Amino acid sequence: MSNSSNRKFAVGLARAAAGAIIFSLPILMTMEMWSLGSSMNPWHQALLVAMCLPLLVGMSHVIGFEETFGWLDDTVDAFVALAVGFITSAFVLLLLGIIGDELRFAEVLQKVAIQAIPASIGALLSQSQFGGQAQDSKERSSSYGGEIFLMALGALFLSFSVAPTEEVILIAHRMNHWQSVILSIFSLGIMHAFVYAADFKGKEDIPENSNHLRIFVKFTITGYALVLFICLFVLWVFGRMDGLASAEIISVLSVLGFPAAVGAAAARLII
Structure with a gap:
């Protein structure tokens, strides 16, 4: 990859991380969401996370954080957004002391997973709010x-x-x-x-x-x-x-x- 491509990719990731934090911060700091991570029905949580991916693919197709040329590109963007959502949620929860060494890995994963859903949505919304939107994306959303x-x-x-x-x-x-x-x-x-x-x-x-x-x-x-x-x-x-x-x-x-x-x-x- 060229230096300009690397820079563009890094800027896109930084914008996605900013969007993930901005749009999910109220939820990340809500006590009920912390408890849901450990008390929620595991099958319901798995269903919610599983439904998140096609939602993100659809978002990428309509308002993704870069111009895409097919559903494969949209799927890649969806996985990137989901990864950004998981990483930023884990970082903020760790920073706030919500997760720590006293929790088992499964409990940490559950708490992060429920928060990663709005964070990943925020990661994709970052383009329409903070970046330039492609014209074809505007036409799709209209x-x-x-x-x-x-x-x-x-x-x-x-x-x-x-x-x-x-x-x-x-x-x-x-x-x-x-x-x-x-x-x-x-x-x-x-x-x-x-x-x-x-x-x-x-x-x-x-x-x-x-x-x-x-x-x-x-x-x-x-x-x-x-x-x-x-x-x-x-x-x-x-x-x-x-x-x-x-x-x-x-x-x-x-x-x-x-x-x-x-x-x-x-x-x-x-x-």
Whole structure:
């Protein structure tokens, strides 16, 4: 490799590490996430890590930290991001004294693995936020499939950081049924307003003579349904629904769906 190629690769890795730390730092410093590393169902954790790789491949295809020319390149970038996520998570947890000599290797690996998922997402997000984005990546993310993927990504990222906390269950228990319904409607309105009504940078304009109801159903309704499905999966994989009745699960979904909906809308604006 030439010196310029080596430098470009080193800069890319440094940017990925910075993105991994910046986007995952709140989760790395959350007590519930530390305990999840050792108390979480091992099969659920394995499923979560296994699902992380295809998610990262899709991210690399849409918004990767370098221009890619095929799915093989995207897969390589996904493994690089996952490795960066593991290394940066282990370093920060070690620096904070969360992992140490008193823990067995299996316990350390479990604690790091759960944190490496948002860190690896941050590693790939570093390009769209801190680096130059390739034009073809912008075109991919502006397609319908790309926008749905970005909404799913934003919902997953924010719900991942909120779902482990006790506050989600506490808020759900304090709310009555009408408050849950109003919160769900408000979340739906937030998703639509952020992207189409509020004058944020990156907001999308509704084309003239277009069917507003069709756009609302195609993007907002579909996006919110996807948000709720992701929240349901995150709650299940973290074991947050254990022992809850159906009505309680619906209430918890409405609570978690609020930040997840904000994340889904923000992803379409920012990325």
